[in-house]
Amino acid sequence: MKKILIIEDDEILRENTRELLELSNFNVITAINGKIGVQKALDHQPDLILCDILMPVWDGYKVLEILRAREETKLIPFLFLTAKTDMADIRFGMNLGADDYITKPFKENELVQAIQSRLEKFDLLLNPAKGKFKDSRAGRISTIEELKAHMRLKGEVLHFRRKGIIYREEDHATNVYLLEKGIIKCCKMDSDGKELITALYKKGEFFGFYSFRETLPYGETTTALEGGKAYFIPRQHFVGIFNENPDLTLEFANLFTDALTHMREHLLETAYGSVHKKTVHTLLQFAEKMLTEKSDTIKVARNDLASVAGISTESLIRSLAVLKREHLIEIDGRSIKFLNFQKLQNLI
Missing domain, CATH: 3.40.50.2300 (Response regulator)
Incomplete structure (x- = not known):
């Protein structure tokens, strides 16, 4: 009882x-x-x-x-x-x-x-062994896909609207999230109040995890670029899964390595790239996160594009106009249609 x-x-x-x-x-x-x-x-x-x-x-x-x-x-x-x-x-x-x-x-x-x-x-x-997973070994979660299945089965559900805040910078990082639907941006504010987007997340990606050893504050404010859904579990539960399943740790570490590589490339582009290259690089980033097999169009605010690119909104708009004149994209309000991916990729 x-x-x-x-x-x-x-x-x-x-x-x-x-x-x-x-x-x-x-x-x-x-x-x-x-x-x-x-x-x-x-x-x-x-x-x-x-x-x-x-x-x-x-x-x-x-x-x-x-x-x-x-x-x-x-x-x-x-x-x-x-x-x-x-x-x-x-x-x-x-x-x-x-x-x-x-x-x-x-x-x-x-x-x-x-x-x-x-x-x-x-x-x-x-008692992790009480869980039911696809792995024949009771209680074992050996792959990232099994971890996602576990979070969908056992996690809490969070529904959010466009521009909804999932968590704020400096909040205690008590939960880890798996994005099921929508697009999430993580951003920081500089001393002048300018927003810099540090990461974008799409369906099937984890966010909100910072440390295996201690509960740290969230490093960014996380906001929805479009409405969607996420699953979340307590950080302690998340860490406990890795303690019980050491094979999973290496696969998760590879995810972090890939994320750090992309971040390094983005920082180098932000620091040294031309405005035009920054714009193209950012468009391709959003395309990677937002496009599906059935769609060649993304919907995103200009200020969000500029924040990722690390340039002013005015500079971004001028650069988009050049790409439009070159018939690489079409623009209709917030919608950007991609006409020639190969040529865009050749520009960076």
């Missing part, structure tokens, strides 16, 4: 939730404020914690911060039970290490399903 700790100052809600979970065959402990909740978490080591945010004595953020700092409680799944739905509040809680938010008022089956899902994923993290 799994043990659940409910930290909630509203007596009616606390007792109703306790009764609901007991009827669902959970062993339930309750606390009337954050300070008492921390002590009960330390004393009873629950399997999962449900915690309100706005409470007397210690609020939910402080409870989470304290428990994540303690060795004996830092891995316990932690779900906020709250009426606060502002995205800034949610992001703040997730950056502290919360696993999920359940918004009040909630349906009984939604609460139980959220708890069961989180407990199952935590159990998989602690």
Whole structure:
């Protein structure tokens, strides 16, 4: 029987939730404020914690911060039970290490399903051999494709709109993402407030991972160039997979090596290439990420192209006009149609 700790100052809600979970065959402990909740978490080591945010004595953020700092409680799944739905509040809680938010008022089956899902994923993290993968060896993930299959099966789903922010620079890098649909850009701002795009990601690529050893801040702000979907798992889970599957580490390292090679080439082009070559190089980068077998056209804002190229938007527009006059591309608003890839590639 799994043990659940409910930290909630509203007596009616606390007792109703306790009764609901007991009827669902959970062993339930309750606390009337954050300070008492921390002590009960330390004393009873629950399997999962449900915690309100706005409470007397210690609020939910402080409870989470304290428990994540303690060795004996830092891995316990932690779900906020709250009426606060502002995205800034949610992001703040997730950056502290919360696993999920359940918004009040909630349906009984939604609460139980959220708890069961989180407990199952935590159990998989602690016992990787329980997972079911294509590899005949139970629990083994030996290839990148098996890792992707695992993330699609066990990860959380994130839907995002065009211009939606996935995470911001300096947020704690608590999750690793697999892009399933759409295009993602990573960017940094220089001291003058100018945006520089550092990476582009397409379907099937990982992003948001920075270190095997420690949880570092995200190095860039990541924004959607078009609407789409991604799967994500906690960084600790991601690292645990590599600890259990050393064969996978080499294949993943090769991905990083390829990415670094492309980045080095891009930096050299940005530093020493002509405006015209930078424009062509950037167009081919976007083409690689965005074109499909059925399409020869990309849709991208001029300022995004300029940010990747490392030139002004005005210079980029002039260079695009030259390529158009040479019948290498066609332009219609945000749409750019490629007419002759071979000639474009010969220009760089």
